[in-house]
Amino acid sequence: MIDDEILAGIEAVLMITDSAVTAEDLAGSLGLDEETVLEAIQTLKADYDGDEHHRQRGFEIRHVAGGFRIFSRGDYHEVVKDFLTAGQSAKLSQAALETLAVIAYRQPISRPRIAAIRGVSVDGVIRTLLLRGLIVEAGKEASTSALLYATTPQFLDTMGMNAIDDLPDIAPYLPEDADVAELGAQDTEVLAEIDGALDDDLDDDSDSAAEMSRVAD
Structure with a gap:
């Protein structure tokens, strides 16, 4: 039987990551062997799926891209979608505005580069912006195959602009030695x-x- 502390440790890592984590990486960070990690993940998966004595959770562990991630359960896709898209006129959060600004000025840009510039995970914010129709997938990065994101015509309409070139110059707001073109790249x-x-x-x-x-x- 897997110790509760091990289960909690794996949950903690999977909850904060914005990409799949391999069993090898989990084992290394928690000081365990891969067999124990895989057994723990199966225990967590069964717990989340529920049984006759325990309810099913609204999230699940999936094996994707060679690793593991926690996702909201597919059965509740419509609930999540309705929540994220409710009140399209509602103001975007500060995190969403910052992420949207990075995409607008650096598009097309990948999620890892956005996260590197902002210094935090942008996984949830990207989903919100996609559902709001403000950004769209725009191909893949040649070197990493990571999805690229760009703004949409709806973004221009919302901002009252005719073209992306209408964005204000941010140079005056940056330190004198900052080179915007070098950010992230x-x-x-x-x-x-x-x-x-x-x-x-x-x-x-x-x-x-x-x-x-x-x-x-």
């Missing part, structure tokens, strides 16, 4: 430059301090 190089600049500043500060010390002496 070459974030490693940009971070390396920033780290290098910080190191140079620290070296300059150290040299200045040493010089002041000599003058004082």
Whole structure:
């Protein structure tokens, strides 16, 4: 019988991930062997599916893309859809607005790149924007095969624009040394430059301090 703490640990990981997690990765993060992880997943799956003594949950574990994820149960697709699409005139959340802005300025862009720019999972927000008709799938990224997303004519209509070129220039709102074109695409190089600049500043500060010390002496 699988320990409750192991079951809870696997649940915790699967609840926060925005992509499928392999049994190998789960085993490594929890310090278990893969056989135990697979047995635990089957235990959780049976628990979620319910039986004559326990109710069926509104979510389930699915084996997808070589790993495991927790999804809302397919039986309740219409309920979830109605909830997400209820009140189309309702304001978007801050998270949805931020994600929509990233897509608008960087389209077409993949979900992993959006998540990297925002620093949080955007899985649920992407689904909401798709259901609202504000974004659409626009092919796949050549290097990773990840789905790409772009804004729709409905987005332009909602924003009162004729074309995506009507988006305001965001450069004035960014730091002077920020290069919007590099965001996400070459974030490693940009971070390396920033780290290098910080190191140079620290070296300059150290040299200045040493010089002041000599003058004082």
